[in-house]
Amino acid sequence: MSAGTLFLLPTPLADDTAVEILPAATLATARRVDLFLAENAKSARAFLKSVGHPRPLQELEVVEIGHRPDRAAIDGWLQPVHAGRDAAIVSEAGCPGVADPGAEIVAHAHRLGLPVVPLVGPSSILLALMGSGLNGQAFRFVGYLPQDGAGLVVRLRELEQASRKAETQVWIETPYRNDRMLAAVLATCAPDTLLTLATDLTGTGASVHTRTVAAWQRLSPAATARHRRPTVFALLATARHQDRTGGRIST
């Protein structure tokens, strides 16, 4: 018997948008597969209901892999695929394996020689980069930054410095810490460094704004607040200030 296929199945970023925001080919696979390796079983079932899976939900097999999949369990999860059954990895929102769990399972599928097929869908990181107007020929996604204040300042200075080589730096934050993150960037980076905030992408009230740090500073707190709304941050400093760190000229 030939092996099944392991699909990477993106899910929507915003509520009630699955049918609008996922391509027909992705929706067709979501409705055909009956074995799902899900970051969260409950949200995966809600997603499968929202795309109108033709089978009763209780007949679908949804295996919860969690935020940090147990490596010892991966071989067992892939056994059905090895035996010929198709399966799909789904994360809570967006693209599995990109700032979301799934990569370890895909890596093991490659070691087993199983076919792997990534499907098209929304990625807040990619959408933020597209909408930023910052350099998309060279960019870096660095995940989450340190939570402690001093560590965060050091990391922001590193990212700003790295971006002076025309490499856009992209990161995410836990939504309830967005405003604290913005304040830290505005207090740390050079006035002419470009900063993008991409919020609620694909949702009602989605926005992408790129401004210099100086321009962000001039806005009122009400205009910049992103409290609890999913936001991607991106930064690109101008190349000409190779002699600056943190907005101060080194003299």
Next chain:
Amino acid sequence: MSAGTLFLLPTPLADDTAVEILPAATLATARRVDLFLAENAKSARAFLKSVGHPRPLQELEVVEIGHRPDRAAIDGWLQPVHAGRDAAIVSEAGCPGVADPGAEIVAHAHRLGLPVVPLVGPSSILLALMGSGLNGQAFRFVGYLPQDGAGLVVRLRELEQASRKAETQVWIETPYRNDRMLAAVLATCAPDTLLTLATDLTGTGASVHTRTVAAWQRLSPAATARHRRPTVFALLATARHQDRTGGRIST
């Protein structure tokens, strides 16, 4: 009068897949807008025909921005948007602004305070990363590598070294040079470095394979050939060989 919106409109990666691979929301915008800022006017018109734009093609305004948009022309291109008309940037394949032109226009739109909306669609970079099983919590896209042999080897060693900090390195190559690129990676990188080749994504015969350099070396040239087929490369070295460069132990 309020301003129009500047959309970033992805196009398919493979022929005749637009309706399958673009979400309903993206297709709806493609069919509604009548002003397009296109990397290539001819391929943009073919795309608009393939999505079934309801207006006669000759009534649609398609402005060719080229591979390297003329900065002096951008203000003029955005004048209609400023005056209230919606427009969409389209590249030849994939997502505008990401390894494709468009970012300078988006940057100028932000300076003018125009609304910018990125739409969901296929990105070969993102799909390759999803399908690779390499680290998607930290990754870097570096565009094209040097063409000359010595420069390429130096750059590949830099990328392999950078990847030892668990940061996946992603790049692209002009398709007819794919096999030369693969040979260079196999001759340069450590045997246990993981290398992904993602080819013809979303097309017939799409494939994503991640193997160690040693495993790629064991395959026949016929099995590894990617000649003239669009391919994304990704690399992740193991962290434990901090003492190695180019597969040789430094002693």
